[in-house]
Amino acid sequence: MAGLAYLRHPASLAHDAGSRHPERPERILAIERALAQRGWLGARKLDAPLAERSLITAVHSRQHLEMIEALCARGGGAVDADTVAGPGTFDAAMHAAGGAAKMVDILLSGEATAGFAGLRPPGHHAESERAMGFCFFNNVAVAARRALDAHGARRVVVFDWDVHHGNGTNDIFHASANVLYVSVHQSPLYPGTGQETDIGRGRGEGYTINLPVAPGAGDATWCSLTEHVVAPIVGAWQPDLILISAGYDAHRDDPLADCIVSDQGYAQMAGSMRRAADDLGVPVGVVLEGGYELAALSRAVVSTLEVMGADAAPLQPNLGVDPLALRAAGRLAGLWPVLAPLTRA
Numbered sequence: 001m002a003g004l005a006y007l008r009h010p011a012s013l014a015h016d017a018g019s020r021h022p023e024r025p026e027r028i029l030a031i032e033r034a035l036a037q038r039g040w041l042g043a044r045k046l047d048a049p050l051a052e053r054s055l056i057t058a059v060h061s062r063q064h065l066e067m068i069e070a071l072c073a074r075g076g077g078a079v080d081a082d083t084v085a086g087p088g089t090f091d092a093a094m095h096a097a098g099g100a101a102k103m104v105d106i107l108l109s110g111e112a113t114a115g116f117a118g119l120r121p122p123g124h125h126a127e128s129e130r131a132m133g134f135c136f137f138n139n140v141a142v143a144a145r146r147a148l149d150a151h152g153a154r155r156v157v158v159f160d161w162d163v164h165h166g167n168g169t170n171d172i173f174h175a176s177a178n179v180l181y182v183s184v185h186q187s188p189l190y191p192g193t194g195q196e197t198d199i200g201r202g203r204g205e206g207y208t209i210n211l212p213v214a215p216g217a218g219d220a221t222w223c224s225l226t227e228h229v230v231a232p233i234v235g236a237w238q239p240d241l242i243l244i245s246a247g248y249d250a251h252r253d254d255p256l257a258d259c260i261v262s263d264q265g266y267a268q269m270a271g272s273m274r275r276a277a278d279d280l281g282v283p284v285g286v287v288l289e290g291g292y293e294l295a296a297l298s299r300a301v302v303s304t305l306e307v308m309g310a311d312a313a314p315l316q317p318n319l320g321v322d323p324l325a326l327r328a329a330g331r332l333a334g335l336w337p338v339l340a341p342l343t344r345a
């Protein structure tokens with residue numbers, strides 16, 4: 001059954017980290033204004049519920065949950081220089097995590113084939129014991145855990161195309177063979193993790209894939225890695241669900257990093273994932289992470305939803321194989337034999 005679900009909640013506007021903070025309520029307003037002009041691209045709009053506390057403690061310690069709750073109840077304060085809570089932050093963060101989990105419920109019960117959780121604060125930097133990098137609870141990790149714990153999913157992919165490495169998600173699933181975490185990110189850049197040598201540990205070895213790119217990388221690199229490295233791995237692994245940690249801060253107009261991905265580049269990356277999902281017959285859920293230039297952010301979210309809401313995956317232009325994709329294939333082909341043909345191309 002086709003269909004696109006969009007999770008939102010007014011609580012996303014109540015998290016205020018200060019008027020000069022780039023991760024601000026206007027991000028949501030800009031996205032929703034752009035989507036409203038396009039009739040929400042046919043998406044069914046749904047309220048993001050508050051997360052049950054057990055959803056949060058499936059990936060975070062109870063101490064962490066209670067620390068954020070108590071901090072906000074006192075009126076808020078800085079967790080670190082970048083990560084500032086206000087009185088409305090706990091409520092916003094609980095809806096952001098709850099919305100990501102609800103999206104998974106909708107997707108894995110067959111009520112929609114694609115979903116977008118358009119909520120804030122973002123999540124991928126949040127570690128099990130620590131808020132950081134504008135993030136309090138790891139929304140996409142909560143979503144992946146929900147798929148495993150409540151829906152009997154055996155394999156979940158989290159593809160993180162935020163320009164920053166998702167250190168929190170990387171760590172939470174570092175030793176898991178049930179969640180494949182794949183990140184394309186600029187390096188060097190905050191938070192400094194995500195070296196290509198980090199491939200997971202223990203049973204999770206091989207199920208963490210880090211694909212750092214240099215400052216200045218654009219569509220040729222980002223889309224080629226997605227199409228020629230990430231999509232084949234996803235296809236070979238046959239997950240029950242594909243989640244995208246969708247930051248839009250690799251955009252050429254974004255002020256926080258130095259990559260130059262275009263609106264069309266996001267459509268192409270979304271297209272690669274949509275086709276992988278369609279080929280497997282599994283749903284795809286998109287969770288908003290970063291993206292700080294309001295016009296670019298809202299256009300790129302529209303581009304993503306155009307692809308996710310379309311009746312069929314778009315035909316992909318013939319994407320060349322970027323040298324970085326070739327190198328990644330060579331490095332990963334031992335763990336992921338599906339990449340071997342690329343190394344012989």
Ligand SMILES: [Zn+2]
Pocket residue numbers: 162163164247249289290291
């Ligand atoms: Zn980011």
